[in-house]
Amino acid sequence: MDPASGDGRTALVTGANRGLGLETCVQLRGLGFRVILTSRRKDEGIAAARGIDPSGTTVLHHPLDITKAESIANLAADLPALASRVDVLVNNAGIGSWSSDPEKDRRTIATNYHGSRDVTDAVLPFLPEGGRIVMVSSGLGELSTLGPGPRARFSDPALTRPALEALVAEYLADLDAGDPKRSGWPSSYSVSKVALNALTKILARELAPRAVSVNAVCPGWVRTDMGGRSAPRSVPVGGRSIVLAATLPGGATGGFYRDGKRISW
Numbered sequence: 728m729d730p731a732s733g734d735g736r737t738a739l740v741t742g743a744n745r746g747l748g749l750e751t752c753v754q755l756r757g758l759g760f761r762v763i764l765t766s767r768r769k770d771e772g773i774a775a776a777r778g779i780d781p782s783g784t785t786v787l788h789h790p791l792d793i794t795k796a797e798s799i800a801n802l803a804a805d806l807p808a809l810a811s812r813v814d815v816l817v818n819n820a821g822i823g824s825w826s827s828d829p830e831k832d833r834r835t836i837a838t839n840y841h842g843s844r845d846v847t848d849a850v851l852p853f854l855p856e857g858g859r860i861v862m863v864s865s866g867l868g869e870l871s872t873l874g875p876g877p878r879a880r881f882s883d884p885a886l887t888r889p890a891l892e893a894l895v896a897e898y899l900a901d902l903d904a905g906d907p908k909r910s911g912w913p914s915s916y917s918v919s920k921v922a923l924n925a926l927t928k929i930l931a932r933e934l935a936p937r938a939v940s941v942n943a944v945c946p947g948w949v950r951t952d953m954g955g956r957s958a959p960r961s962v963p964v965g966g967r968s969i970v971l972a973a974t975l976p977g978g979a980t981g982g983f984y985r986d987g988k989r990i991s992w
């Protein structure tokens with residue numbers, strides 16, 4: 728089956744009431760996917776879904792706050808009634824934090840890393856052979872943002888899930904101790920996306936026997952609420968980068984992409 732043609736297959740997108748998530752839904756639907764548009768704010772999500780598909784047949788809405796275990800469990804419980812399977816999962820929901828507010832930093836990790844991880848684990852049973860997972864990451868998640876200590880550990884090709892969890896916990900402990908920069912940590916946003924990239928590689932390895940591909944994508948710097956008005960890229964161009972990663976030809980897995988081209992992590 729042509730991966731670039733939806734052909735009635737189902738895609739689920741998180742954080743899709745606005746910005747890149749919404750645009751990803753528009754473009755995936757344009758390719759023929761049935762889309763489950765999820766959002767933590769129900770009314771906004773329903774309005775966004777109806778804005779794309781007034782009939783509600785090709786774009787469905789389901790509430791999902793990726794930081795809330797109950798919300799994730801509700802989605803998983805309702806999924807069988809929405810679709811027989813999820814062919815493509817796009818973990819797009821995210822927040823940015825470049826301040827020096829430890830509470831915001833913790834929320835950034837809880838959303839961008841733990842939230843995307845937990846949604847993936849909950850949706851995994853619905854992914855068929857040939858299914859695809861896309862982690863919306865960022866150029867700010869490149870290994871070069873880390874100091875030499877954390878960099879060597881994150882880039883270890885044999886990194887396991889428990890070791891990754893320990894690394895993220897170490898960052899949170901350094902945050903609690905008050906001086907994460909001293910231990911070589913960049914912004915919480917960068918840490919969250921580095922960890923997401925590391926999880927991408929681990930999941931790609933774990934899911935290879937099921938022929939489920941897992942890739943990370945950078946949409947570029949885009950004019951959304953997060954990216955701001957001076958970003959050079961339009962939302963459709965950034966969304967296209969995500970959609971290209973969701974429809975890569977062949978069984979490409981474990982990579983980091985921008986505009987359909989592999990970039991270095």
Ligand SMILES: NC(=O)c1ccc[n+]([C@@H]2O[C@H](COP(=O)([O-])OP(=O)(O)OC[C@H]3O[C@@H](n4cnc5c(N)ncnc54)[C@H](OP(=O)(O)O)[C@@H]3O)[C@@H](O)[C@H]2O)c1
Nearest residue numbers: 742746747767792793819820821865948949951952953954
């Ligand atoms: N824009 C850029 O330049 C850029 C560059 C690189 C990577 N990215 C990544 O691209 C993704 C989308 O960003 P964007 O630019 O479209 O940002 P955005 O316009 O701020 O949209 C973020 C989306 O994530 C949702 N979200 C936040 N926390 C959530 C939660 N706990 N549960 C469910 N949804 C949640 C927001 O929902 P609410 O409306 O409820 O807040 C919103 O729909 C993010 O992962 C971001 O890190 C963006």
